[in-house]
Amino acid sequence: GDSVTQMEGPVTLSEEAFLTINCTYTATGYPSLFWYVQYPGEGLQLLLKATKADDKGSNKGFEATYRKETTSFHLEKGSVQVSDSAVYFCALLNYGGATNKLIFGTGTLLAVQP
Amino acid sequence: KAGVTQTPRYLIKTRGQQVTLSCSPISGHRSVSWYQQTPGQGLQFLFEYFSETQRNKGNFPGRFSGRQFSNSRSEMNVSTLELGDSALYLCASTPGISEGTDTQYFGPGTRLTVL
Numbered sequence: 001g002d003s004v005t006q007m008e009g010p011v012t013l014s015e016e017a018f019l020t021i022n023c024t025y026t027a028t029g030y031p032s033l034f035w036y037v038q039y040p041g042e043g044l045q046l047l048l049k050a051t052k053a054d055d056k057g058s059n060k061g062f063e064a065t066y067r068k069e070t071t072s073f074h075l076e077k078g079s080v081q082v083s084d085s086a087v088y089f090c091a092l093l094n095y096g097g098a099t100n101k102l103i104f105g106t107g108t109l110l111a112v113q114p
Numbered sequence: 115k116a117g118v119t120q121t122p123r124y125l126i127k128t129r130g131q132q133v134t135l136s137c138s139p140i141s142g143h144r145s146v147s148w149y150q151q152t153p154g155q156g157l158q159f160l161f162e163y164f165s166e167t168q169r170n171k172g173n174f175p176g177r178f179s180g181r182q183f184s185n186s187r188s189e190m191n192v193s194t195l196e197l198g199d200s201a202l203y204l205c206a207s208t209p210g211i212s213e214g215t216d217t218q219y220f221g222p223g224t225r226l227t228v229l
Contacts, residue, residue: 045220046218102206
């Protein structure tokens with residue numbers, strides 16, 4: 001079945017450091033890919049998405065490119081801030097089964113220190 | 115537009131009881147999905163409703179059930195609660211127009227604790 005693999009956390013960075021969180025997927029067909037972020041005590045917020053190969057999603061300085069050849073959707077940010085500290089989830093949506101079922105990775109905790 | 119709302123935000127129940135959680139989607143959204151989040155299992159899909167019909171169900175026992183009303187509001191019910199049902203239950207809504215690419219918008223969740 002479809003699955004998402006994320007790098008284990010926690011990831012601890014200093015403010016203004018470069019961030020990469022790796023995400024790879026296994027899926028049949030052509031899934032859509034998402035990054036969601038969860039702040040403490042809150043639900044999930046969409047960070048960015050890409051719906052087809054070579055699409056780049058971007059938002060708030062974060063970017064990820066849908067790479068079908070490597071089945072990857074790595075999250076990057078050039079300069080992190082303390083306020084970026086949160087848990088980040090990579091997810092895929094494969095509509096082949098006519099359903100909006102999201103499949104999530106395990107999440108990566110990011111801690112940014114001043 | 116108002117976001118996805120979930121009530122109640124917190125619940126404490128004892129084993130064997132049942133519980134009903136409510137989700138109001140964004141106005142105009144027709145699809146509502148439910149997810150369970152636990153530290154051990156992560157985020158797992160429970161079920162999805164579209165236009166009052168269950169479209170898909172995750173791998174959960176029959177104690178977990180749900181429904182959707184004509185105004186797209188949804189409820190999920192867990193009967194005969196077990197300690198392992200303690201979790202954050204998240205509801206997500208999506209327009210249901212561009213299937214497969216629509217963004218799912220999540221509510222703040224209901225934190226269920228089973229004692």
